[in-house]
Amino acid sequence: MVHLETDIFIIGAGGSGMYAAIAAVRNGAKVIIADKSMVGRGGATIMAQMTTAAALGDEEPDHWTMHLEDTLLAGRGLCNEELSSILCKEAIDRIREMDDWKVGWARKNGKITGVGAPGHRKPRCVYVDFLNTGPAVAKCLRTQIVRNHEVTRISGLLITDVVVEDGVVVGAVGFNLADQTPVTIAAKAVIIAAGGLTRLYSRNSASANMNGDGYAMALRAGAELIDMEFPQFFPIGHLAPRLVGMDPIMWDPFRYKLGGRLINAKGEEFVHLYGGKDEGKYLTTRDIISYAITKEAEAGRATTSGGVFLSFEHLLEEELRSAFGPVIDRLAANGIDLTKRPIEVAPIAHYHMGGIRVNSRMETRVLGLYAAGEAVGGANGANRLSGNALVEAFVFGERAGRFSAIYATGKQRGWSNKSGIRHLDSLNNLISCKHSDDGEHAELGQIWAELQNLMWQNVGVLRTGLKLEKTLLRLQSIRANLEEVIPAKGEAFNLTLQDWFDLRAGLLTAEAVTLSALNRTESRGAHQREDFTETKGAFERNQSISLDMNGSLNSSFVTSNNFNELENVRLMK
Numbered sequence: 001m002v003h004l005e006t007d008i009f010i011i012g013a014g015g016s017g018m019y020a021a022i023a024a025v026r027n028g029a030k031v032i033i034a035d036k037s038m039v040g041r042g043g044a045t046i047m048a049q050m051t052t053a054a055a056l057g058d059e060e061p062d063h064w065t066m067h068l069e070d071t072l073l074a075g076r077g078l079c080n081e082e083l084s085s086i087l088c089k090e091a092i093d094r095i096r097e098m099d100d101w102k103v104g105w106a107r108k109n110g111k112i113t114g115v116g117a118p119g120h121r122k123p124r125c126v127y128v129d130f131l132n133t134g135p136a137v138a139k140c141l142r143t144q145i146v147r148n149h150e151v152t153r154i155s156g157l158l159i160t161d162v163v164v165e166d167g168v169v170v171g172a173v174g175f176n177l178a179d180q181t182p183v184t185i186a187a188k189a190v191i192i193a194a195g196g197l198t199r200l201y202s203r204n205s206a207s208a209n210m211n212g213d214g215y216a217m218a219l220r221a222g223a224e225l226i227d228m229e230f231p232q233f234f235p236i237g238h239l240a241p242r243l244v245g246m247d248p249i250m251w252d253p254f255r256y257k258l259g260g261r262l263i264n265a266k267g268e269e270f271v272h273l274y275g276g277k278d279e280g281k282y283l284t285t286r287d288i289i290s291y292a293i294t295k296e297a298e299a300g301r302a303t304t305s306g307g308v309f310l311s312f313e314h315l316l317e318e319e320l321r322s323a324f325g326p327v328i329d330r331l332a333a334n335g336i337d338l339t340k341r342p343i344e345v346a347p348i349a350h351y352h353m354g355g356i357r358v359n360s361r362m363e364t365r366v367l368g369l370y371a372a373g374e375a376v377g378g379a380n381g382a383n384r385l386s387g388n389a390l391v392e393a394f395v396f397g398e399r400a401g402r403f404s405a406i407y408a409t410g411k412q413r414g415w416s417n418k419s420g421i422r423h424l425d426s427l428n429n430l431i432s433c434k435h436s437d438d439g440e441h442a443e444l445g446q447i448w449a450e451l452q453n454l455m456w457q458n459v460g461v462l463r464t465g466l467k468l469e470k471t472l473l474r475l476q477s478i479r480a481n482l483e484e485v486i487p488a489k490g491e492a493f494n495l496t497l498q499d500w501f502d503l504r505a506g507l508l509t510a511e512a513v514t515l516s517a518l519n520r521t522e523s524r525g526a527h528q529r530e531d532f533t534e535t536k537g538a539f540e541r542n543q544s545i546s547l548d549m550n551g552s553l554n555s556s557f558v559t560s561n562n563f564n565e566l567e568n569v570r571l572m573k
Contacts, residue, residue, distance in 0.1 A: 001182045001424075005415075006032040006152070007408045008401070009172055009187035011159045012214065014043025015390060016373025016397035017193035018141035019094075023401030024191075025150045029408055031401075032185060033145065034154040035209075036177060036498070041138070042209050043195050050133055050252065051117060051125035052394075053387030054091035058111040062122045064089045071388060074119045074285050075353075075381025076525040077540045078227065082360050083379040087388065087395050094394035095126060103140040104128045117386040118252075119285045125387040137390065157183060159213075160501055161423045162190050162221040162369060163415075169221070169368030170414040173423040177498060180431045182424055186415030188408035191400045192218055192356060193372040197231065200510050201349035201460065202452040205234060205249045211502045212509025214375040218356045219508060219547040223364035226377040226544050226558075227354035228509075229516035230526045232384050233461050235289035236262070237348025240305040243334055248348060250327075251310055252386070258323050261311045262289070263342070264301040270308075287383040287526045290347040294461045297346070307346030312338040347461050351389055353380040353526065354516070357544060362400035368407065372400035378542070382525025430497060443485055444499045447478060451503070451510060459514050464531045468518040475514060479507040512545045512553055519543060519555050 008024045010017045013035035021033045035042050055067040067088040072079050095112070099105055105112045105126050117125045128136040145151045159174035163184075171186040194214030198206035215225055236255065238248040254260060264270050274292035276284035293308050303309060312320060317339050321328050328338070336343065355377030362370045373393040380388065454474060458467035482504060520543060522536040523529050541557040548554055 012193035013039040015393035019397030020401035027405035029405035034157040036158040039153040052390035074385040078381035080378035091391040189404040196352040196374040198349040202456040204349040211506040216505035224357040226357040230353035232351040233347040234350035236345035239344040309342035311342035361403040
């Protein structure tokens with residue numbers, strides 16, 4: 001067993017985790033940042049290819065309050081306005097700080113340039129270039145933490161549990177993927193920055209890491225989740241023809257930049273029939289477009305691949321090349337000539353609006369436990385405004401790092417040899433199991449496939465109470481019986497052991513999403529019920545999820561923007 005000690009321990013090393021590490025160090029803390037993939041090279045940030053929103057006002061007048069208004073409108077009445085305000089206001093500081101770090105924001109006439117995006121009244125979405133913003137951001141942040149000797153980076157470390165004693169976080173437990181060596185980390189504070197949950201869906205744009213680990217860890221530690229019924233589906237994920245080596249969600253910036261037409265199999269534009277008001281600009285928000293495409297397919301007006309067409313055929317090659325640049329040649333290598341044929345697109349699981357319930361300091365109701373980035377719920381409400389994902393990582397990561405460091409100042413680590421014994425015993429039992437065949441690996445694969453299919457078919461773009469009830473019961477059954485599936489084989493890089501823990505987290509998180517969706521008997525934003533199609537004023541409230549001592553999930557509705565109970569819990573401790 002390996003034991004480590006630090007001031008701040010960060011779980012997840014994407015954009016939010018790295019920014020948290022930077023902020024914690026400059027506020028006087030020592031940091032360990034760990035990822036089950038490679039630090040700075042896994043998660044969602046490095047996969048982002050498009051833009052990030054901030055009301056810089058460099059090219060034309062803008063203000064963060066206008067960005068806030070657009071964010072709240074997109075959130076369909078469920079945004080925690082305090083968190084949304086922080087997001088929009090501090091986005092400006094984070095973008096300018098990263099500019100100082102030479103991230104390479106695109107410029108026009110010496111000023112950081114921005115483009116329009118769905119739901120924004122101003123062209124405030126900045127970028128490095130349309131296919132390299134995420135990698136450039138990840139490299140920039142990675143460079144900052146590599147240069148800092150107060151940050152210890154650990155790749156290939158899977159954290160299984162946050163360790164809590166008497167309601168206070170004291171560290172975490174996990175194991176090294178290379179050799180299954182158990183690892184304990186004593187820490188004054190822990191930040192969960194483990195991203196979202198889109199791997200739970202069979203069609204998704206995420207890395208294999210995004211299976212809800214952070215949400216599940218938070219629940220088991222005693223924190224609450226909020227807005228779990230609102231996964232976001234990117235409306236125009238690529239379907240056909242075959243696209244090799246390119247992001248399936250690449251089409252959005254070109255659609256709203258060039259006016260790409262969304263048409264059904266009959267050659268008809270249709271978004272306006274479902275409440276969209278594109279008016280040639282294609283700025284309708286993602287929830288409406290996802291719903292429109294799904295309903296067109298349901299009505300028998302889908303393409304052969306099950307989606308709709310995105311067409312640029314009305315544009316000249318010179319216009320396409322001017323906007324797409326070298327992407328045109330990469331598309332040609334895939335056999336795609338946008339001047340001669342449309343492509344087929346359909347919704348794909350992309351982001352999660354919900355997450356861990358926090359206050360403005362990124363604190364959970366568990367003392368010493370913080371969250372950052374996509375792991376946080378509340379700021380996006382029922383639908384995330386395009387471009388807010390990356391700045392959510394930067395802003396909430398910085399705040400989590402800063403406030404956790406302030407909290408940790410002067411505190412002693414509370415870890416003892418008994419702190420993680422319960423978690424270590426369970427982990428060691430799994431690691432010590434030896435098997436000679438691959439039967440257990442096949443079973444884990446089957447469970448994953450069933451989980452992804454259940455979520456896509458029944459907890460996807462369109463939902464019904466009956467489907468949700470059946471899915472909830474099945475998820476509860478699988479989760480209850482997971483202990484009987486023994487994954488370990490004892491070899492180096494035991495991927496079956498990782499699969500088991502990923503499934504444990506994924507099943508609990510999927511159950512939270514399904515339970516929340518079942519209890520919200522209305523349609524709002526990304527949550528669309530075919531049996532409750534109206535948006536109801538009585539449901540303009542957030543839904544929280546907690547885990548009881550018996551391992552069952554509990555749901556309750558809370559008043560939007562009322563997060564005072566978090567403060568009260570902290571004060572009592």
